[in-house]
Amino acid sequence: MNEFEPKIVAFVCNWCTYAGADLTGTSRIKYAQNVKIIRFPCTGRIDFMLLLKSFGEGADGIIVSGCHPNDCHYTSGNFHARRRWIMFRGLLDMLGIDVRRIQYSWVSAAEGAKWADVVNTTVTAIRELGPYTDYAKVAGYLEKEANV
Amino acid sequence: MKELIQKAASLLETNVVQVVIGYGKGSADRTRAIFSTTAADCEQLIFDSRCIQNLAVYLTKAEIKKMGKPAIVAPLPVLRSILQLAAENQITDDSLVVLGVSPESELIEFESLAAIETYLATKQIAIEEKYQTTIKAIKAMPVSERFAYWVKELEPCFKCYACRAACPLCYCTRCTVENNQPQWISVASHSLGNLEWHIMRAMHLAGRCTDCEACYNACPMGIPIYLLTKSMLQDVSENFGTYGPSLHRDNTLSSFNPDDKESFIR
Numbered sequence: 025m026n027e028f029e030p031k032i033v034a035f036v037c038n039w040c041t042y043a044g045a046d047l048t049g050t051s052r053i054k055y056a057q058n059v060k061i062i063r064f065p066c067t068g069r070i071d072f073m074l075l076l077k078s079f080g081e082g083a084d085g086i087i088v089s090g091c092h093p094n095d096c097h098y099t100s101g102n103f104h105a106r107r108r109w110i111m112f113r114g115l116l117d118m119l120g121i122d123v124r125r126i127q128y129s130w131v132s133a134a135e136g137a138k139w140a141d142v143v144n145t146t147v148t149a150i151r152e153l154g155p156y157t158d159y160a161k162v163a164g165y166l167e168k169e170a171n172v
Numbered sequence: 173m174k175e176l177i178q179k180a181a182s183l184l185e186t187n188v189v190q191v192v193i194g195y196g197k198g199s200a201d202r203t204r205a206i207f208s209t210t211a212a213d214c215e216q217l218i219f220d221s222r223c224i225q226n227l228a229v230y231l232t233k234a235e236i237k238k239m240g241k242p243a244i245v246a247p248l249p250v251l252r253s254i255l256q257l258a259a260e261n262q263i264t265d266d267s268l269v270v271l272g273v274s275p276e277s278e279l280i281e282f283e284s285l286a287a288i289e290t291y292l293a294t295k296q297i298a299i300e301e302k303y304q305t306t307i308k309a310i311k312a313m314p315v316s317e318r319f320a321y322w323v324k325e326l327e328p329c330f331k332c333y334a335c336r337a338a339c340p341l342c343y344c345t346r347c348t349v350e351n352n353q354p355q356w357i358s359v360a361s362h363s364l365g366n367l368e369w370h371i372m373r374a375m376h377l378a379g380r381c382t383d384c385e386a387c388y389n390a391c392p393m394g395i396p397i398y399l400l401t402k403s404m405l406q407d408v409s410e411n412f413g414t415y416g417p418s419l420h421r422d423n424t425l426s427s428f429n430p431d432d433k434e435s436f437i438r
Contacts, residue, residue: 073356093430100428103428103430106437110411110434111378111379114407118307118310120313120320158320
């Protein structure tokens with residue numbers, strides 16, 4: 025199990041977390057390299073289907089991060105996103121999709137250290153949970169069909 | 173329902189409306205939607221406990237709009253859908269005549285959409301106890317077991333989209349599931365596509381669903397998809413306090429409150 029390296033996809037907003045992650049780098053803070061960052065204009069733009077697609081493509085964990093409340097570049101994108109995540113999380117929980125594998129956070133452009141911490145703690149948590157096989161097994165059905 | 177027939181016929185005779193959307197006799201013991209355009213047609217209108225289809229679904233259809241201004245036979249679930257459609261600016265006071273039918277099968281006439289809201293205020297959506305118990309039981313399962321439960325429940329789905337066709341609030345002319353650049357949802361009837369289709373459908377109805385169960389009634393495989401929407405209704409009321417259609421309140425997901433509370437964002 026120690027050899028398991030979780031694959032983590034991070035959906036981040038351009039204005040806060042992406043800049044924050046940049047600061048982590050320029051501050052020379054080292055953090056886990058398991059994360060693949062995808063930049064979005066705003067957390068409000070992050071469609072819930074994208075999260076499902078990540079799991080379907082074999083992600084073990086997901087980070088969704090953007091501006092702190094009241095800091096949105098577009099005034100209210102993160103407020104809308106927050107409502108959406110509250111509803112989405114409830115639905116996923118109802119369906120038995122492991123909500124512990126999705127970490128939401130607010131990381132501002134000044135919080136380089138927080139970004140490193142968010143990634144590190146998420147990687148540790150997902151490593152403990154192990155590979156996400158439930159969703160992948162269902163998704164694997166596609167591959168099986170393609171191979172026939 | 174003599175009163176209903178008379179009222180519908182007079183609306184057509186005076187040319188206040190050009191079509192009456194109501195229930196009529198269907199095949200076997202079932203009822204179906206009928207579209208009366210003359211006073212004589214109205215004789216076929218019926219109303220009883222078998223009339224469970226949500227007629228509000230026709231209000232947004234181009235074919236029906238072409239027929240002219242409609243009057244619609246509206247028992248409680250249809251009234252709720254009408255109010256939600258009005259809240260989403262799909263219909264206005266001038267665009268239809270509502271022939272309400274009370275739970276006691278009495279005709280109620282509504283002056284305006286606002287009158288429907290007043291009437292519905294005393295008839296709030298309530299999730300029946302048996303469903304609450306089922307939802308609770310599902311949520312109490314361990315995560316993997318719950319996932320397996322749903323994969324199995326959704327397995328019979330072959331994506332006929334009857335749930336979408338029956339839902340008055342699924343009125344988009346182009347649906348995400350029909351997008352193939354990129355292909356968001358696999359259209360073959362296997363577990364992943366089924367799961368994602370039902371997640372997407374439930375999410376797009378989040379905070380809008382009026383709990384009419386038309387989707388479930390339409391499902392040829394009897395999949396309990398209402399559990400997802402009912403569970404989301406509960407989530408809306410737990411997290412945001414209010415739910416149910418309203419002309420004065422924005423939809424849950426198209427509005428926000430800076431003080432919205434959650435416990436999972438760090």
